[in-house]
Amino acid sequence: MNTPDRNQIPKGKTPDPFVFPQWQEYTLINGLTVVILEDHTFPTINFRLMVPAGGIRDFGIPGLTSLTAELISRGTVTLEGSAIAAEIESYGGRFFSGCQWDASFVFISSLSRYQSRALELLAESIRQPGFREKEVSFLADQRLNNLKMNRDSTSWLAGYVSNKVLFPGHPFENPINGTSESLTKISPGTVRNHFSRWFQPTGSLLIVMGDTHPDKILPQIETHFASWCPEPWEPHQIPPLPLIRHNQIVIADKPDAVQSSIRVTHHGISRKNPDLPAIIVMNTLLGGYFGSRLNLKLREEKGFTYGVRSAFSERLFAGFFTVATDVRNSVTGEAIREIVHEMKYMQTHLPDSKVLSNVRNFLVGRFPSDFETNEQLSQAIMDLKLYGFDEQYFTRLRNQISRITADQVLDAARKYLNPDQACIIVAGKADDIEAQLSEFGNPVQYDLTGI
Amino acid sequence: MIEFGQFSLDNGLKVVVAENKRAPLVAFDLMYHVGSKNEDWGKTGFAHLFEHLMFEGSRHAPGKLFDELLQNAGGENNAYTSEDLTNYYEILPSHEIELAFWLESDRMRFLNISQDTFLNQRDVVIEERRQRVDNQPYGTAMEKLASLVYTQHPYRWPVIGYVDHLMDSTLEDVSQFYHRFYSPDNATLVLSGDISLGLAKEYSEKYFGEFKPSGPVDRKFQFDGKLTEERRETVFDSVQLPAFFMGFPTVSETDPDYFALDLLADILSNGKSSRFYQDLVYSNGLAQSVSAFQEQNEHPGIFGLYGIAKPGISLKNLEDRAFAHIEAIAEKGVSEAELEKVKNLSVSSVISRLQGVANSADFISRYAGLYQNPDFVNQLIPLLEKVTVNDIQRVASTYFSKSGRAVLHYLPKQNA
DSSP states (O other), rough: OOOOOOOOOOOOOOOOOOOOOOEEEEEEETSEEEEEEEEOSSSSSEEEEEEOGGGGGGGTHHHHHHHHHHTSSSSSSSSHHHHHHHHHHTTOOOOEEEEOOOOOOEEEEEEEEGHHHHHHHHHHHHBBBBBOOHHHHHHHHHHHHHHHHHHOOOOHHHHHHHHHHHTSSSSSSSSSTHHHHHHTTHHHHHHHHHHHHOOTTTTTTTEEEOOHHHHHHHHHHHHHHTTTTOOOOOOOOOOOOOOSSSSOEEEEOOTOOOOEEEEEHHHHHHBBOHHHHHHHHHHIIIIIEEEEHHIIIIIITTTOEEEEEEEOOOOOOOOOOEEEEEEEGGGHHHHHHHHHHHHHHHHHSOOOOOHHHHHHHHHHHGEEEEGSSHHHHHHHHHHHHHTTTTTHHHHHHHHHTTOHHHHHHHHHHHHHTTTTTTEEEEEEEHHHHHHHHGGGSSOHHHHHTTO | OOOOEEEOOTTEEEEEEEEEESSSSEEEEEEEEEEEESTTTTTTTHHHHHHHHHTSBBSSSTTTTTHHHHHHTTTTEEEEEEEOOOEEEEEEEEGGHHHHHHHHHHHHHHHHHHHHHHHHHHHHHHHHIIIIITSSTTTTTHHHHHHHOOOSGGSSSSSTOHHHHHOOOOHHHHHHHHHHHHHHGGEEEEEEOOHHHHHHHHHHHHHHTTTTOOOOOOOOOOOOOOOEOOOOOOOOEEEOOOOEEEEEEOOOSSTHHHHHHHHHHHHHSSSTTSHHHHHHHHSSSOEEEEEEEOOOOOOEEEEEEEEEEOOOHHHHHHHHHHHHHHHHHHHOOOOOOHHHHHHHHHHHHHHHHHSSSHHHHHHHHHHHHHHHHTTTHHHHHHHHHHOOOOHHHHHHSSOOOOSEEEEEEEEEEGGG
């Protein structure tokens, strides 16, 4: 038998080059882009329509874009939502729609032998949505109850209060699904107006993935979508991020909590930021993977938490940076002290060269696993189109990450982390944690009535 | 159809290889046939705590080297524990796959845990329990339901365990558990992705071949019979809306009735056209959400129902209306079209579980490791297709009775 020398760590062989999968792309006369990814491994297909209208368009009526988007899959002028659901589910498929901050999407899937009908249902839903009174009030009521239920989740409360503190007066201030005030006001008429203003073929993208042939499906797409005419519309200005008071210490009181949900947070970056490769490496070192400084400290050394993560939200318009964790009540203050310490450490110390090379290798090596399934590929292509990147973007990003230096990491930490001005939000048991927070400033309790 | 090769080493380690070159990745999935049902009362949560310790260093890869080496190779890794099994996995670029053999074999035989790391991970697991169970609305419902349905079988306690039991565990327990369950003859290795059968054989022999088997694991369990009474409990919790949870003891995933029960759950609650959604959520506005599920376990599991009532709705009324749907199916059956719909949904769901190397390795390892039958992944769709409308009606009238069930009500604390 070939007995191994266990003291010898196996050396890897030569890696295969990273190749982003190829797709076929067409543009219809109305400006709709169509991407087809043919894959006959399994007898399934899905269609994903992306419309560049996200929650950021919610001016004055929080949740309106998301409600509008969700209603698209709940009935057309001629077909009830229940009838459509019964039909698509009988094809082994799913039909749903919704929105993120930058875009809305409509998704329909089926076993591939039903693909023509699935495409037809998608087209009818986006071109002639029903927006019936019953559907609008049903969804609004579901969302109102969900809001009510969320009040018992400390992690939801911490996120909610963070957005209130970071984005006063800006669309990002409110939950993307709406507020108890806005949801009671939205009528079918409001939804129809919002839909005709923002849900247009121009800039939209239809991704077809799975067991199909372009020769077969493209003519059907032409038939259903080419006559979807853009309406004239004026793009509106997105307001800049609000100026806010720094160093706010805010508690969302949940008297029976046995853990504190902590957020150390400040304004972030746009997805299009040119320093993104360095920011990705820097954030990974700080709190972006299991071996990060924060996780090794708070979980593996101190045993305070099941896990801690830091992240920059990825949005077209600057979002936020946050460190998020849940810790037992008695160590809330100490955990925050460690978080702030680690953020400052990143700004004052060059990363250890071995740790840096480890993180670069980790990020570069795991790259292909982000583009493995059809689902992941369609998300990646949507991102390229939404943020205006060319098709070499991911290959380039991987190469850039592989070359990030210690100096670039330090620069990124100094430029994009802001520990001295960060706001500290804690949802938990105020009686147990208030005194622990006083070393960071003057904690105030957020008024949770009316959520 | 997933095609694969398989072989066993002389020491009993079973290896399954599902080669596919779609991406330059391999998932390495090492499953040990030990879960929370192998624990003793008083030591609940130990199988899962042990899983955490497996990341804390072995003789040739001490300290944090396990994670560091994998990260440096561009790999990801994790593990999970269920009632029946513990599954460790690495996803690596294919040119680095030998590292997974080196690391996993080292911790199969040479695990090295100190008192400090033991105490640290015990704290981490207690925080995991707080985060996932104690600090979540309705977070304790599933463990309470299981403790009502079972009185004998170890499925009566949760995988995460109870805090006082975790606090009672010691480093000595670690050593005993390791020697009892962590051996090649209690493990199954599944490799999915860009790796050949030949290379898998070479590395398996090289890294695992010299280990001695430790002999058959004692697998004696006490089983519960059918429930012959209704067991009810009310819990006042930090929740806004009242909810009910209902459980019936049914069958294991290898029982001929398993697929009919699984499809019955889909008829009740899978999708917007399901009976629960249409009646209770959408048309009549009784429930914020309502669901049915059949547990997938090695031993007889629970068929469960749960529903969250809308404000102002009587919880008892919602509970009765949900149960009445099962009674209606027992009495009148379902149509061929309704059964065909849920079969198609299940086929799509089986297909989606085969996509990606990590997903497919996990899927295969369950059947390879628990039943020595990796081909079960290919038999799932034919088995689903065989279920008839008569089967659905029969299981609906066999397993469900008001005088043989457990029911929990969760009510807002302020109502206490």
